[in-house]
Amino acid sequence: MNTALPLLDTPAPDLQLPDSAREGLATTPFGLYVHVPFCATRCGYCDFNTYTAEELGPGAGRADYAGTAIAELHRAARTLGPDRPTVSTVFVGGGTPTLLPADDLAAVLGAVRELFPVADDVEVTTEANPETVTPASLARLREAGFTRISLGMQSAAEHVLAVLDRRHTPGRAAEAAREAAAAGFAHVNLDLIYGTPGETDADWAASLAAVLAAPVDHVSAYALIVEDGTRLARRISRGELPMPDDDVLADRYEQADATLRSAGFDWYEVSNWATSDAARCRHNELYWANANWWGVGPGAHSHVGGLRWWNVKHPAAYAGRLLAGDSPVQDAELLDDEDRALETIMLGLRLREGLALTTLSATGRARAADAVARGLLEPRAHARGRAVLTDRGRLLADGLVRELTD
Structure with missing residues (x-):
């Protein structure tokens, strides 16, 4: 969590x-x-x-x-x-x-x-x-x-x-x-x-x-x-x-x-x-790729090594904090391994290279095999151990992500 x-x-x-x-x-x-x-x-x-x-x-x-x-x-x-x-x-x-x-x-x-x-x-x-x-x-x-x-x-x-x-x-x-x-x-x-x-x-x-x-x-x-x-x-x-x-x-x-x-x-x-x-x-x-970035500005989000944080949203509050020498950060959360794996799936499946089937749970891998049968994931990529969207799969990518991560 x-x-x-x-x-x-x-x-x-x-x-x-x-x-x-x-x-x-x-x-x-x-x-x-x-x-x-x-x-x-x-x-x-x-x-x-x-x-x-x-x-x-x-x-x-x-x-x-x-x-x-x-x-x-x-x-x-x-x-x-x-x-x-x-x-x-x-x-x-x-x-x-x-x-x-x-x-x-x-x-x-x-x-x-x-x-x-x-x-x-x-x-x-x-x-x-x-x-x-x-x-x-x-x-x-x-x-x-x-x-x-x-x-x-x-x-x-x-x-x-x-x-x-x-x-x-x-x-x-x-x-x-x-x-x-x-x-x-x-x-x-x-x-x-x-x-x-x-x-x-x-x-x-x-x-x-x-x-x-x-x-x-x-x-x-x-x-x-x-x-x-x-x-x-x-x-x-x-x-x-x-x-x-x-x-x-x-x-x-x-x-x-x-x-x-x-x-x-x-x-x-x-x-x-x-x-x-x-x-x-x-x-x-x-x-x-879930790499690292620092977001500057009001409401900007950042991520470094599983720590995610975000700044106060209103520009006046943002500027006021910095002027006073305070941090503009509103809040933060530290992601655990399960959270990070979930984000890897959500983001990686949208890419042409897809993602390794090993990133999925046993249930997710079974559902990926079913998605191949339904024409949503490429069979050749699946045989090589990757989940890669077909042209039809791209149209249904958001729903497929939910299936593989539930």
Whole structure:
């Protein structure tokens, strides 16, 4: 069972890593995630820990944020101690990181390099909304050392963007991708969402075509999920919009996979396709491998050697704690072997490489054999001792995970 750590009930001078969490620190891949919680407006489907940029109090706004995040990086460096792990990936997410000036994002990355050993081939990603970047800002980010950009496109259909409350025009995402490539970004991703109420087969085909016309080597495509408490959920509950249809979502996924495969993209995680191994998002692979990462920012989650913790959610509370010299950590839990094995199955099954059958219980292995018979797991991989999803299995991955872990 997860073990809560009571020492984090009140602000503490520093998070303490138990010896068990330090084991393997030097040999396990390590990444840094920096959460930027600001958005110009809130998208109707989004339930992330984000805030419109000007609604927060002193110390919590955009102008002060880079310095606040750097303060937490200093705390992370102190906690990890003199033998700090080498940073293999940095991911700046949000929110909309590119609402901050490019110089601020460069300063955060500069602090990472000052405080930590950094791999020569470090992957440095920023998320961005298409309307918040320019050729000049992209050139500055590239100059600072960012190697990868992930642009939120969602759809090429104007009426679909309107339902999602997205502000950019339909062609802006592909244009921003071209600007990023021209600025020298080695890897460019476009994010898509499928199954939005009112989206037609032709709309989805047009979105895929627009992606493939852009200079990208990675595509993420996610089914629309209606999250409680969002504007989209309220509109559906009032009958203004229909709930996304599961059969339509499955059709959209199959259409995406076929279209992307024909253009040279291979899936490597259920919702992610890349043109090569080098084009995969190594930071996300670090999550899926249950490796180590430190999350900086309000509400950010971290994991080191089975210790998992998360920061206070509100940017004002986060900034206030750091300003007072206190830890921003809200709470933590120490995972036991059973918890960690469960997460390995949940995450690993979604990957193209799958997972070793030995990670499953005896019941799980029996159910995996049944899943082979049902066409959800590949028989040849099963014969080699691995559980690997078939094309049909990818459509039912979440349910299969539950079967194998119950």
